[in-house]
């Protein structure tokens with residue numbers, strides 16, 4: 001017997017890195033939800049990320065752009081969307097420095113178009129939620145100490161983080177002004193399978209395999225907090241279902257690494273897995289010109305989601321990194337994807 005559909009979720013950006021992990025989790029865990037993946041399939045989106053769940057009955061894919069208001073109208077009308085999980089975004093800081101307007105279009109205008117569709121089609125007393133997936137970069141840069149909490153003031157530095165901060169503000173504004181039920185989560189750096197090889201970890205895996213230089217920006221003393229992407233997806237699942245509308249949840253791994261230390265670890269693990277003499281990958285490290293406006297340190301205080309919702313990462317960094325490297329080594333064609 002078919003189960004009653006409890007939620008019809010429009011999930012944006014489901015062909016991307018984090019999005020595909022959230023799609024996989026929801027499609028396999030919630031047979032009674034309809035998951036509609038709307039994705040523009042830009043350079044970083046890849047339907048192969050979802051080949052294992054694409055045939056599931058509760059999953060469908062729509063190729064399109066969140067800035068297309070007419071398309072959103074037709075989707076909301078045809079599918080009676082009850083919930084949105086919004087992950088579609090331009091996400092690479094370096095690209096935002098070269099082309100800020102694209103980030104305004106997708107991350108700001110796209111988010112507002114989605115909010116507008118929800119405002120138009122959702123009754124004020126209906127069972128609805130706009131779940132907005134955001135980043136810790138909205139808080140700006142930390143010095144050597146301290147952590148970002150949910151009450152840290154926004155202070156974005158890059159065009160990317162400014163566009164994400166703006167999108168967060170719009171979501172909150174729709175909550176305040178129109179009573180739209182929303183939740184925002186701000187997460188630290190993710191890593192794991194299906195990560196497009198422009199970001200530090202997959203790019204360096206690719207370059208080690210191809211014995212190409214590893215371009216470390218500046219002196220490599222920048223620090224990031226790393227979280228396995230599957231744990232991020234689980235946090236989204238929990239906050240989506242158990243979180244309080246109108247609240248923000250910070251998500252992070254309590255796992256800070258200076259870039260240069262992380263690169264050394266990656267090099268040594270790869271040497272081991274590839275049976276290369278230890279030190280051969282480190283020899284590829286090349287210190288290059290720094291990223292303009294490079295944030296020194298991100299570090300998340302994830303106490304709230306831990307205490308209130310019982311979330312904690314399920315894998316250690318060592319386990320997560322090993323799983324990630326093994327996945328890339330068994331999917332070498334993924335690293336050939338052209339970055340256009």
Ligand SMILES: Cc1cn([C@H]2C[C@H](O)[C@@H](COP(=O)(O)OP(=O)(O)O[C@H]3O[C@H](CO)[C@@H](O)[C@H](O)[C@H]3O)O2)c(=O)[nH]c1=O
Pocket residue numbers: 091092093094134135136137187188189190198199200201203215216217218222223224259291298
């Ligand atoms: C690509 C690249 C990066 N880096 C440095 C810059 C950063 O300090 C660090 C990580 O860089 P990225 O992998 O580009 O990630 P980062 O700028 O921290 O931003 C990531 O993490 C954010 C969450 O903190 C997300 O919101 C972003 O979408 C995501 O791209 O490594 C290098 O030294 N060399 C490189 O070639």
